[in-house]
Amino acid sequence: MKHLDRSQYSREHLGFLKKRRLHAALVWTLRLGLLVLLLGLWELITRLGWVDPFLTSSPSRIAATISGLYRDGSLFYHIGTTLWETLAGFAIAVVLGYAVALLLWWSETLRAVLEPYIVVLNALPKIALGPLIIIWFGTGSRAILFMTVLVGIIVAVMHMLSAFIATDKNKLLLLRSMGAGRLTILTKLVIPSSLPSFISMLKVNVGMAWIGSIMGEYIVSRAGLGYLIVYGGQVFKLDLVMSATAILCVLAAGMYFLVVLLEKALVKNTDD
Amino acid sequence: MKKQILRFSDVALSYHTVREETLAAEHLTFSVDEGEFVAVIGPSGCGKTTLLSLAAGLLSPSAGTVTRSGSCGYMLQKDELFPWRTIEKNIRLPLEIKRMNTPENRERALSLAVKYGLGDFLDCYPSQLSGGMRQRAALIRTLAAEPDLLLLDEPFSALDYQTRLNVTADVSKIIRSEGKTALLITHDISEAISLADRVLVLTKRPAHVAFFHALDFGDCTDPLKRRETSEFSRWFELLWKELNG
Numbered sequence: 001m002k003h004l005d006r007s008q009y010s011r012e013h014l015g016f017l018k019k020r021r022l023h024a025a026l027v028w029t030l031r032l033g034l035l036v037l038l039l040g041l042w043e044l045i046t047r048l049g050w051v052d053p054f055l056t057s058s059p060s061r062i063a064a065t066i067s068g069l070y071r072d073g074s075l076f077y078h079i080g081t082t083l084w085e086t087l088a089g090f091a092i093a094v095v096l097g098y099a100v101a102l103l104l105w106w107s108e109t110l111r112a113v114l115e116p117y118i119v120v121l122n123a124l125p126k127i128a129l130g131p132l133i134i135i136w137f138g139t140g141s142r143a144i145l146f147m148t149v150l151v152g153i154i155v156a157v158m159h160m161l162s163a164f165i166a167t168d169k170n171k172l173l174l175l176r177s178m179g180a181g182r183l184t185i186l187t188k189l190v191i192p193s194s195l196p197s198f199i200s201m202l203k204v205n206v207g208m209a210w211i212g213s214i215m216g217e218y219i220v221s222r223a224g225l226g227y228l229i230v231y232g233g234q235v236f237k238l239d240l241v242m243s244a245t246a247i248l249c250v251l252a253a254g255m256y257f258l259v260v261l262l263e264k265a266l267v268k269n270t271d272d
Numbered sequence: 273m274k275k276q277i278l279r280f281s282d283v284a285l286s287y288h289t290v291r292e293e294t295l296a297a298e299h300l301t302f303s304v305d306e307g308e309f310v311a312v313i314g315p316s317g318c319g320k321t322t323l324l325s326l327a328a329g330l331l332s333p334s335a336g337t338v339t340r341s342g343s344c345g346y347m348l349q350k351d352e353l354f355p356w357r358t359i360e361k362n363i364r365l366p367l368e369i370k371r372m373n374t375p376e377n378r379e380r381a382l383s384l385a386v387k388y389g390l391g392d393f394l395d396c397y398p399s400q401l402s403g404g405m406r407q408r409a410a411l412i413r414t415l416a417a418e419p420d421l422l423l424l425d426e427p428f429s430a431l432d433y434q435t436r437l438n439v440t441a442d443v444s445k446i447i448r449s450e451g452k453t454a455l456l457i458t459h460d461i462s463e464a465i466s467l468a469d470r471v472l473v474l475t476k477r478p479a480h481v482a483f484f485h486a487l488d489f490g491d492c493t494d495p496l497k498r499r500e501t502s503e504f505s506r507w508f509e510l511l512w513k514e515l516n517g
Contacts, residue, residue, distance in 0.1 A: 173346070175369065176330055177330060178370060192354070
């Protein structure tokens with residue numbers, strides 16, 4: 001294939017590039033436009049009294065609630081609490097899950113022995129363990145952290161194990177014909193070739209970590225965004241519920257975006 | 273007498289699955305001399321790849337002995353270049369694994385790559401190369417650790433016909449000029465005739481040696497030229513009959 005320099009592009013190719021750019025700009029405009037439209041409509045129907053803002057809240061009331069939380073200094077306290085629980089739980093689940101998956105890849109016997117346990121743990125709704133967690137870990141951050149790890153770790157183990165096992169058979173044969181041992185095969189082939197799966201596992205686990213931390217805060221907590229939502233619901237302050245949910249959306253999107261950045265930095269040449 | 277690089281003596285091999293036991297090879301005896309190019313053909317499913325796995329030491333025979341003097345390099349149907357490594361780093365892979373990753377060895381592997389036309393592609397990733405170039409890179413990778421015996425498992429069968437003829441000529445030239453010993457598995461009779469010094473014909477399962485022919489092309493080692501000779505079609509006819517007879 002012959003690749004041309006920018007200066008050598010034909011008129012047709014320049015037209016193609018321009019079309020692509022215009023399309024991307026259109027998509028972004030419509031995305032933002034949709035958001036503005038939805039927020040505008042929401043605001044409008046509450047102002048006109050078509051729906052009761054006591055039940056649905058409204059963008060302006062959410063903004064006022066958030067700035068109120070900011071002024072009394074509790075906004076960053078709640079965000080920080082939940083963010084810490086989520087990130088720490090995410091990190092522990094990913095690291096431990098990866099390590100367990102490596103162990104299970106290494107030993108076929110161990111894998112066969114533990115398989116039914118993993119299947120059951122995966123199928124079990126983790127919230128069923130709520131009462132146990134409160135009794136074992138108390139009502140502080142540790143209980144929430146435990147819940148977050150619990151929700152994420154099984155996903156990490158199963159996701160990575162299936163990626164390790166799916167390592168190309170012919171590439172394994174090639175390395176074995178070169179006399180490679182198991183550790184060499186692991187570092188030269190299994191870990192690098194499973195990098196795209198690692199990234200997709202991270203993406204799934206971003207969601208899992210938020211489920212874990214918010215679920216944990218629903219069960220036990222005195223602070224955090226999940227606590228604000230539960231508390232807001234109990235005292236019928238829907239503005240508070242909506243505000244905390246809006247902040248959650250932004251934080252979860254931000255965390256996902258960071259993983260995408262990581263993907264762009266790490267995964268460059270994996271297509272065969 | 274020439275030095276023997278590989279020797280199978282009365283080799284048998286059984287495969288075990290829960291349902292059955294399959295005898296893949298029995299009374300398999302032959303040898304490959306240093307500097308020789310041997311092609312192995314046989315009915316499909318006769319256990320040609322098993323033979324390579326035995327030669328590579330990846331399988332141990334159920335009975336008999338396989339003796340190999342020196343190291344071997346394995347080349348597969350697909351190039352199996354690691355997509356996350358550049359061509360240069362792919363070529364260096366066997367050096368890393370065999371703990372031969374010294375500056376001299378790296379230099380030698382690189383000069384091989386440059387000598388055989390990969391010089392401009394060293395920093396490219398495999399996805400940027402054509403199928404033929406990738407297979408050439410795979411051969412240089414196989415040669416990088418200076419194996420005494422090349423084991424080629426249908427290395428051209430994944431390429432389209434045009435590319436295949438060119439890459440076959442290419443690989444033949446490289447192997448001949450580096451003076452390597454090679455054992456090629458193929459299902460393609462014409463490929464075997466165009467490349468080899470000797471052709472080994474296997475029986476169907478359990479595989480053993482049906483015929484072992486020395487081809488009489490003299491000094492003509494160019495696969496494309498061989499295809500034009502009258503001996504070529506004579507050999508083709510003979511081997512065809514032996515395979516289907």
